[in-house]
Amino acid sequence: MSKKEKAGKILMLPVSQIEPSPYQARTAFDDTEIAALAVSILQNGLLQPVTVRKIGMHRYQLIAGERRLRACRLAKLEKIPAILSSYDDSESAALGLLENLQRSQLDPFDTARGIREVIRLWDCTQAEAARRLGLSQPALANKLRLLALTPAQQQLCTAGGLTERHARAALRLPESRRTAALEKMARDKMSVREADRLVDTMLAAPKDAPGPCRRTMPMVGDVRLFVNTLQHAVDLMTQKGIQAVTSCDQTDGYLEYTVRIPLSPAPPVPDTTEACHAPEMPEEIHV
Incomplete structure (x- = not known):
């Protein structure tokens, strides 16, 4: 990094030179929200710069600000302000995840995948990751457990508007019965309490x-x-x-x-003194 491009400096960078982060935890973006943000940026400018790191002579990689970058592209801006950083892969992944956790409601499965990725990059225990992410260890473990659902079951939760707690309720069931439970939760628009009762009923069913x-x-x-x-x-x-x-x-x-x-x-059990009726x-x- 040249003296002219010191870490922490705000640069006006061509949008075409900024690549998306490979560690972006979010997999779905609301097009309506992006469009509204683009209108706001056109009217008021980009009030908060994105954060990037340099990866080549004239190439930069986004660390934080995916929604802002998408909105700027939609608004057809040629250059935008960006804060230059010197973060490595693990720091970039963690910062991107933290921004999503703090700024907007991530899909619970996106959150779990993001946490799993930063644990891999940090090469640390769940306890250490929880401390660095500002979570309790049980909360972090519960989020990671969601990845025990199959991709199809995860999609069923997302499409059906089911929450993390609905998904955790289904995890109490054997894998072969989770899909049926999740489908009923979504179809009947069950509350979390109703979902827990459904799972209790299924677990109480005879297994023999x-x-x-x-x-x-x-x-x-x-x-x-x-x-x-x-x-x-x-x-x-x-x-x-x-x-x-x-x-x-x-x-x-x-x-x-x-x-x-x-x-x-x-029919009720017949009295032995009376004739039985089929x-x-x-x-x-x-x-």
């Missing part, structure tokens, strides 16, 4: 009577997910006292899944 398709029958992923969802619905019915039963057969390249649901409540036959539903 697996559904007929939960054995070793080979299935592609999408089919297995659909069958697991069906079986979860049957589990909920049986927990409510509806004596639904299922059967599953595979013939001629097809999977036949049958659900038998009684049309009337189960209950009404259940209806069969083929899927």
Whole structure:
């Protein structure tokens, strides 16, 4: 870095020479917010410079200010003020994450991935990372646990508007039952308390009577997910006292899944002095 470009100096840099940070934790940006910020910058100028570091003769890498940089590009500004720094990779990643945590509400999974990345770059323990990020160790550990959800489950949470606490509730379940739980939480717009009750109910379900398709029958992923969802619905019915039963057969390249649901409540246990009456036959539903 030349004397003319000392760390801490504010430079007017061409927007075209500033590259995005490879350590940006945020993966989704609100286009409406960026557009509103661009209008504000056009009217009032960029009130807070972005922070960059030099990576080449005429190239700079963004450290903090991704939203501001995107808004400046949208506003078609040629040059913007930037604070020059001399941070290394680990410092750049940490500063970018901290800015996102302090300035705007990050997606919980983006936060978890950002924390995991700075731990890798710092090569430190969770306890040390928590101290440096200003978090308690349990809070940091809880955020990292969210990454135990599959990418599809994470996307389900984001698309369904579920919070970090909804996701943590689902993590109490075995991996194979989390998707069905998250889908119901999102579909029914459950509160966190309702989500916890749902998980408690699922965990209390008998474990000694697996559904007929939960054995070793080979299935592609999408089919297995659909069958697991069906079986979860049957589990909920049986927990409510509806004596639904299922059967599953595979013939001629097809999977036949049958659900038998009684049309009337189960009859009371008859007195031994009276004749027994057969209950009404259940209806069969083929899927």
